[in-house]
Amino acid sequence: MAAGQPESHGRPEKRRAITRAARKVFGREGYTRASVDAIAAEAGVSKRTIYNHFADKERLFLDVALEGADEVTAAIAQIVDRHLHKIVDLEQDLIDFSLDRVAAVTAFPDHFALVRAIEAEAARIPGPVLKAWVDAGPQTAHLRLAPHLRRIADRGLLEIGDAEQAAAHLTLLTITDVNQQTFYGAVPLAPSEISRIVTAGVQTFLRAYRI
Amino acid sequence: MAAGQPESHGRPEKRRAITRAARKVFGREGYTRASVDAIAAEAGVSKRTIYNHFADKERLFLDVALEGADEVTAAIAQIVDRHLHKIVDLEQDLIDFSLDRVAAVTAFPDHFALVRAIEAEAARIPGPVLKAWVDAGPQTAHLRLAPHLRRIADRGLLEIGDAEQAAAHLTLLTITDVNQQTFYGAVPLAPSEISRIVTAGVQTFLRAYRI
């Protein structure tokens, strides 16, 4: 629901090939050095066709970013639901959840490379567009996690005042920590180290929020 | 101590003018779209002079990045020492410290714009160079904070096993949270909101680490 399509120009099949290729090339090269020619080649499509579907390079980038955000957000929502639907061992469940969430970053390398590009260009992206992306992506992940924590708290396992804040803190102590050290997956980190960080993060979270 | 100078070519005054200008332009434009011509103009210096001092654009960028890291790290070290040397009200002192630390980001806008650029290019920066930057910058900040927390813990105000980990968690819950929402200062955030985030972060930190 994030990507508006004011034009239904062109064959949808080609359009998907283009966005797919664009995500890859933008992710690999960053916005500026990714050439439209390279994207066209990667998509197996004429450059002219790209300009048939998208007004210009910038629109292409933003559309791809929003599309990817939707996709990854859906995947993360699944992870949240899978691990947090029913709780048996709170600490272990939170750790497993966070590890899977971290793994999602490496499962969508193109997308998160693109995230890095967006963060780099943040100052040059129009405010409303940036907000649309944040809402479609990172923000939605939080809004999905919060009610689960709320429910766990209602069951008497946690003491939570503001569920969204708790969700933010859990995310910071685990995923954000790992992402920061790996530059969103650009630099490898030993699984044992990831595990250590996540475990420590969950433990701190629980010390703060456990009853 | 981070920047090696294999060449002492040229007048140091010019060199400083160049790095100063480069930091500004790289910060404003990002690596790729920052042109050497623009840097030369900003520095009030001939383009040839730049190539007299630096092998190429990439070396210039990296030198500037390392130089800035040293500078900002020193400033942050001061903030740490100022607020955490003696503790009167632990919660308030940690909040004041974190707020000042956050303010440092907006106090060095050029530098942190450059940080965004580095994070974006992380995948394309040679591993050792990236590591050198992390060590000179973010890493040093942690290593500076940890002993203070250790000392506070020894005084019986906190219960800390791993001081570096505690430092990491405090940083995540306050500065990183704000930085993430503001894209390192690229997007403005109301001071009241900053204050709210930092306060909540410190409180969670204390709930986890207070005796």
Next chain:
DNA sequence: CAAATTCTGCACTGTATGGTTTACTTCGGA
């Protein structure tokens, strides 16, 4: 099959950039 839409390939424009060269000037120390 026929018409309309879309895709393709390619040439082309205009602009920008990193980096070099050259010829000339400035400036500081001996």
Next chain:
DNA sequence: TCCGAAGTAAACCATACAGTGCAGAATTTG
């Protein structure tokens, strides 16, 4: 005062890129 190191301005080169125009091939649709 003189000399050499360093800086300056400008032209210059090769490359690259965004975006357009166009004629014809391919594909869809009726």
